[in-house]
Amino acid sequence: MNPQLQLLVAIQDLELMIRDAEDAKKAQEFEEMGFGMGGLEELKKAREDLAAKLEPRHRNYYRRLTQRFGHAVVPVIKNLCTGCFANIPASFVSQTHRDRVLTCENCGRILYWP
């Protein structure tokens, strides 16, 4: 897997976790089950550390997409971009192409094959 795409996926997973921890209702649900939520600042620092490893063009593009859509990276399932449900061209499906940071031709989101 492309190392820059790996970073983008890790950053988005981390942002999802941070969002849950900052959501008072969700955080309370986790705390009621006994789970600690005290390491939020550590997670935010980890996010910044990962973002610093991104090439500037990917970091800037990721930020723009996040501001626009909430999520920048979307999984491709059954050859569909799960952000806008556009078909992904067959040429994208080859392993060679998957090893690059590819974007949906319709909505621009970053594509990830789980």
Next chain:
Amino acid sequence: MDIADVLKHTSPDLYLPDLQATDKESALSEMVDGLIAGTQITNKETVLQMLLSRENLGSTAVGPGVAFPHGRTLAVQKLTILCANSKKGIPFDAEDGKPTHLFFMLIAPPQDSGHQYIKSLAVLTEKMQNAELREAVMKTDDYESFCEALKEG
């Protein structure tokens, strides 16, 4: 949701009877290896990194001898639960400082439709508050008896 609904998200291929790991990070790595061997999931690094981040937020070893490593990641398409035992016990940063013997690892996609992930986590954490049930489940060493013990509790 009850325990039978929760168990629909696991399978005999997602049960590890005796983890060999001796610390938290290698235990998570061994469980993610089990997850990959038992499913179509391929991206070990992403799942492991997400689980380690969750542990940095706060330990998931919340019951006496029990841990629930969990989180959401792009690397999976549906809620998947791996269950594992460790006969020796593994240091997992539990509040009581004792080793952890029983693990329920819940990995969900970002969407988590119907809040299956949170509900499953709630069912399991509540079940494991029962000391008698916990002991019974820890003593099992095959998938069928593991599930039976959980259902009987």
